[in-house]
Amino acid sequence: MLKNRGLRVTILKLDPYLNVDPGTMSPLEHGEVFVTMDGSETDLDLGHYERFLNQDFTILSNVTAGQIYNELLDKERMGSEFLGETVQVVPHLVSAVARRIKKLGESEDADVVIVEVAARSATWRRRRLSRRCVGCETWRDAKTRFQYILTLVPLLKPTNELKTKPTQHSVRALRALGIQPDAILCRLNDPTDSEEEAESLKDKISLHCGVPRDAIIYLPTLGNVYAVPGWLEKQGLAEVIMDRLGFERRDPVVPPVWKALADKPNLANDGEVSIAIVGKYTSLQDSYLSVVEALRHAELNQGIRIDLEWTPSELIEENGADRYLSKAQGIVVPGGFDKRGTEGMIQTAQYAREREIPYLGLCLGLQMMIIEFARHVAGIEEADSTEFDAAASEPVIALMEEQKNVTEIGGTMRLGAYSCVLTPGTRAYEAYAMAKNGSEKHNGTFKINERHRHRFEYNNAYRDRLERLGLLSSGMNPELSLVEIAEISDHPFMLGSQFHPEFRSRPEQPHPLFDLFVRYARQFRPDGTQHQLFASAVSVGS
Known part of the structure; x- marks a missing residue:
């Protein structure tokens, strides 16, 4: 006021x-x-x-x-x-x-x-x-x-x-x-x-x-x-x-x-688009408050209503993904720490990939998407993160070099804004090109700044091998050559970011990744009757 x-x-x-x-x-x-x-x-x-x-x-x-x-x-x-x-x-x-x-x-x-x-x-x-x-x-x-x-x-x-x-x-x-x-x-x-x-x-x-x-x-x-x-x-x-x-x-x-x-009802009301949030802390929804708000901003921007389904990842571990995700039009896997519930997130990523359900992974959600791809597409059965197993034989997710000598816990992660250059022709590039805010041109592409909170990162030693199979590195940090965004090339929308895009979403400016994710989710129908040609349905400028 x-x-x-x-x-x-x-x-x-x-x-x-x-x-x-x-x-x-x-x-x-x-x-x-x-x-x-x-x-x-x-x-x-x-x-x-x-x-x-x-x-x-x-x-x-x-x-x-x-x-x-x-x-x-x-x-x-x-x-x-x-x-x-x-x-x-x-x-x-x-x-x-x-x-x-x-x-x-x-x-x-x-x-x-x-x-x-x-x-x-x-x-x-x-x-x-x-x-x-x-x-x-x-x-x-x-x-x-x-x-x-x-x-x-x-x-x-x-x-x-x-x-x-x-x-x-x-x-x-x-x-x-x-x-x-x-x-x-x-x-x-x-x-x-x-x-x-x-x-x-x-x-x-x-x-x-x-x-x-x-x-x-x-x-x-x-x-x-x-x-x-x-x-x-x-x-x-x-x-x-x-x-x-x-x-x-x-x-x-x-x-x-x-x-x-002010005129919009709660997200808890029945909606037109069913989005599942699969996480470790779903018993307290404030744990993902910015994620919910970012979805709310996309909802407002597109004039639709979203029905949120909260799913603990541990239940998916116990009972399988189909029991909880069969009606989902889109899936968000947000951030978190430690091993608990992560196998359920990996099952969620596999379910979304195989059924072509729009998927947005945030920080840990990106890492689970990469591990799933490495295990079930690249055949790296022991693919894992050194956060969960320090002696992992196939550490596709590993501790960042700058974190290896860190002994204290508080305030020592990779925190705050870091730059990322987007690869043309990718979903990530499409999202920011549609939004035309929060980014600037950089040698013919977009350079963005997003907020981070993590210690572990996609291991560059596996990048070439996984990229040949379709796991694209669509956003890179130019200073450290770290993958900030990855996506699956032959999937309508399966994308993860190492940063937390939800922290920069505003009512006046919905975050580009959330906005595009919801646009694709609107097109998906669990019964297989989704609109043809996702790309044309949400082309730049639509």
């Missing part, structure tokens, strides 16, 4: 855990690890920040308690600061956090810094129940102004009664700390049954919390997260914020795509 009014906005996520970053945490514990262009492993909320504001963020936009403690302890041990002082939470830790906020605002020349203080428990964070507090801070005319917003108005189901006591007690607790909220967002679960009652509660909340009635906004659970800004606009929140921060009121300029996004 603020950016649509012409303000320069940036966002900071404060996480309370003592991990330095989420990079070493299990996706089942914390959800997806989002990677920024500068190679920072951050909370998945930074992905939402980038998608909503259509701008890139950096390491400065995610701060954990572990980072702050590390910073203070390093300075104390090095003797570069404190010099005999007792190092304490107040003032030293608090001041360190404040410096981080100010550094972010100044580095991006921001009018407004939105600071999200994370929920108190990991369960709340994962399930998106609510946020405890959001503060907006701006440096303007050498003055600092603050805006605090709280949430949570639960519905007592037995009596169908909305309770304002949690909000009242939250405000009371903040007042004890010297913080008076300027606005309150009342989070409601049911958008229909509670609306009328919520309006009637505004007077009560205003009276007990000392907040003007027009600054009390109710926000029900909507069918689509992208509908939230439009809802808050109707409730007048933007004017409240602009007034409190001392900005002149102005009309918003809303990108057209946002209205279309």
Whole structure:
């Protein structure tokens, strides 16, 4: 809402855990690890920040308690600061956090810094129940102004009664700390049954919390997260914020795509295209949040609806692929680490290849596609990854040279943006040529920059042998001669990327690989009646 009014906005996520970053945490514990262009492993909320504001963020936009403690302890041990002082939470830790906020605002020349203080428990964070507090801070005319917003108005189901006591007690607790909220967002679960009652509660909340009635906004659970800004606009929140921060009121300029996004239902609804996600962490769908959002962007761009089917790869190992994938029009195998469930992913890749089902492999999904091809097309029966077997006799996937002397785990993978040159005449080239964004011409082809998070790579020693059989290296890193994209030449669409394209997909700019994958999936029919000539159906410019 603020950016649509012409303000320069940036966002900071404060996480309370003592991990330095989420990079070493299990996706089942914390959800997806989002990677920024500068190679920072951050909370998945930074992905939402980038998608909503259509701008890139950096390491400065995610701060954990572990980072702050590390910073203070390093300075104390090095003797570069404190010099005999007792190092304490107040003032030293608090001041360190404040410096981080100010550094972010100044580095991006921001009018407004939105600071999200994370929920108190990991369960709340994962399930998106609510946020405890959001503060907006701006440096303007050498003055600092603050805006605090709280949430949570639960519905007592037995009596169908909305309770304002949690909000009242939250405000009371903040007042004890010297913080008076300027606005309150009342989070409601049911958008229909509670609306009328919520309006009637505004007077009560205003009276007990000392907040003007027009600054009390109710926000029900909507069918689509992208509908939230439009809802808050109707409730007048933007004017409240602009007034409190001392900005002149102005009309918003809303990108057209946002209205279309707000009108779209959840991906959980019945759809026209059935896409299966086969992964290791499907029990917590936040583990693949950016993958789902990238599919949502392709869905919007093509004016269709997608039905997602979540399939644990271990079940495919146990029961076979046909039981779970027989109705799929497209298959996505996303990233992951360690051996668990990988044989199920290899079976999935074989199933997609033999039945010509459109397949998109992301990072680990690419590696499983290569291993499957090596085993069942090239006849390399022992083909494997040294991630799963350090003594593999046929390591078609191997540890990168630069990773061989790495002993620490956190923040040491190949992270962030690296360049890739695309091969003309390939599906990868076709995808970026259709999109005409996120790439530039390079000696007659496209040069792209995409985000990585991995230690293992397609072993160049096997490239020539597999390429002769139809496994094309359609995207190469020019500096290190590493394969960034591979695809199968005689398959309608079977492509994998070593990078994570989902991290760069936006509502305004669907990622080219996801967009083209969905176009091919639309043409596939599990009963064999798919349209003839996939290539002509999705030719460049169609």
